[in-house]
Amino acid sequence: MSIGNSLGPAPRPGNEFATLGGGCFWCLEAVFEELDGVVDVESGYSNGRTENPDYRQVCAGETGYAEVVRIEFDPARLAYRDLLEVFFAVHDPTTPNRQGNDIGSQYRSAILYHSEEQKAVATQFLREAQHLFEDDIVTQLEPVDRYYRAETYHQEYFRHNPTQGYCMFVIGPKVEKFRRTFARKRRADVS
Numbered sequence: 001m002s003i004g005n006s007l008g009p010a011p012r013p014g015n016e017f018a019t020l021g022g023g024c025f026w027c028l029e030a031v032f033e034e035l036d037g038v039v040d041v042e043s044g045y046s047n048g049r050t051e052n053p054d055y056r057q058v059c060a061g062e063t064g065y066a067e068v069v070r071i072e073f074d075p076a077r078l079a080y081r082d083l084l085e086v087f088f089a090v091h092d093p094t095t096p097n098r099q100g101n102d103i104g105s106q107y108r109s110a111i112l113y114h115s116e117e118q119k120a121v122a123t124q125f126l127r128e129a130q131h132l133f134e135d136d137i138v139t140q141l142e143p144v145d146r147y148y149r150a151e152t153y154h155q156e157y158f159r160h161n162p163t164q165g166y167c168m169f170v171i172g173p174k175v176e177k178f179r180r181t182f183a184r185k186r187r188a189d190v191s
Helices: 023-032 054-059 080-090 116-133 164-182
Strands: 016-022 038-044 065-072 109-113 142-143 145-150
Touching: 016 023, 023 065, 023 080, 023 164, 054 109, 054 164, 065 080, 065 109, 065 145, 065 164, 080 116, 109 116, 116 142
Parallel strands: 109 142
Antiparallel strands: 016 065, 016 109, 038 065, 038 145
16 A cells, blocks of 8 residues: 555655656656755655555556656755756657556656646746657646655665666666766766
């Protein structure tokens, strides 16, 4: 069973949350953990219909939830827009309900905003980013409605399972792409 309810605890004083869905949450979590200015990354489920969803229910596609990461970041060190730039660099915002072989509404591309300021930044970002893609951007932009932390075994999955097949062949290349593209934005304390 997932942990949490409604929107969960508030961020630490001075920090903000960003909630993003772009395929399997393991992939996004592994990338954002390395970004300078990120305080914490948590895998979870957001904007569905049922109370306390679990992984099996979400994967069945009947709950309406998206697999997401909730990123706690320090806006004095990392702008919300920078998070969105990384997000668009490591997933395909033009494929509805799909990222690679992960298919279903739980894998949809979504920016779930926590404030009107985040909504304004994301709206502008989406407008400006469209010219970078041949196909239309299908990323959903909506407020965070519900959020539940995913089960413990999903947290820091890539870090704990680096030799697992999915980690080696799907997550690993995304992390390497992030490292090459955003080398100057990586945290100094990660290898």
